[in-house]
Amino acid sequence: MARAIPTRRRSPRCWPSSRSGRYKHQEDTIATQENIRATGRRKTAIARVIIKPGTGKRIINDRTFTEFFCNAIREMIVEQPLTILNVNKQWDVIVTAKGGGVNGTAGAVRLGIARALVAFKPEYRAAMREHGLMTRDARAVERKKYGKSGARRSFQFSKR
Numbered sequence: 001m002a003r004a005i006p007t008r009r010r011s012p013r014c015w016p017s018s019r020s021g022r023y024k025h026q027e028d029t030i031a032t033q034e035n036i037r038a039t040g041r042r043k044t045a046i047a048r049v050i051i052k053p054g055t056g057k058r059i060i061n062d063r064t065f066t067e068f069f070c071n072a073i074r075e076m077i078v079e080q081p082l083t084i085l086n087v088n089k090q091w092d093v094i095v096t097a098k099g100g101g102v103n104g105t106a107g108a109v110r111l112g113i114a115r116a117l118v119a120f121k122p123e124y125r126a127a128m129r130e131h132g133l134m135t136r137d138a139r140a141v142e143r144k145k146y147g148k149s150g151a152r153r154s155f156q157f158s159k160r
Contacts, residue, residue: 036120042110043140045100049112052093054092059108061097081114082132085124091117107137124150 035052058065069075082088085157093113097105114133118125128134142151 013073032068036116037085038112038116040108042107042137043100043104044124045104046098047108047112050094051091051116056089057092060095075105078109
């Protein structure tokens with residue numbers, strides 16, 4: 001029986017991965033014996049998080065969290081999943097962040113850390129969900145529309 005030949009090739013990010021039947025862009029957590037990897041996203045920022053048992057080291061793009069975020073509030077946001085579970089000094093966190101600004105990156109890292117901890121110990125899910133850390137914040141910048149100066153703002157009106 002002859003199969004139909006598709007007219008358009010599918011994009012590589014939708015091809016099934018070799019490890020499992022799931023698609024590559026859906027693989028958000030990978031747990032191995034020595035470390036746990038997870039992905040967090042917020043606005044246009046993407047954070048690839050690796051947590052491993054250690055002494056509490058925090059590195060993001062070859063800098064410490066304090067150097068990178070430069071703000072105690074952002075740093076507190078990032079540390080939230082670890083603080084809620086009281087495991088601050090038990091895990092080393094290594095992050096590769098890409099895209100977005102500092103606030104978006106902070107949100108992405110927080111989601112990545114929460115997902116990694118849940119991948120390590122599924123019992124943590126209830127505590128994370130209770131504090132709203134397992135939900136991806138879907139808010140993003142609305143696109144500009146034609147006939148407008150921004151997403152919704154109109155040009156200045158001139159009567160005459």
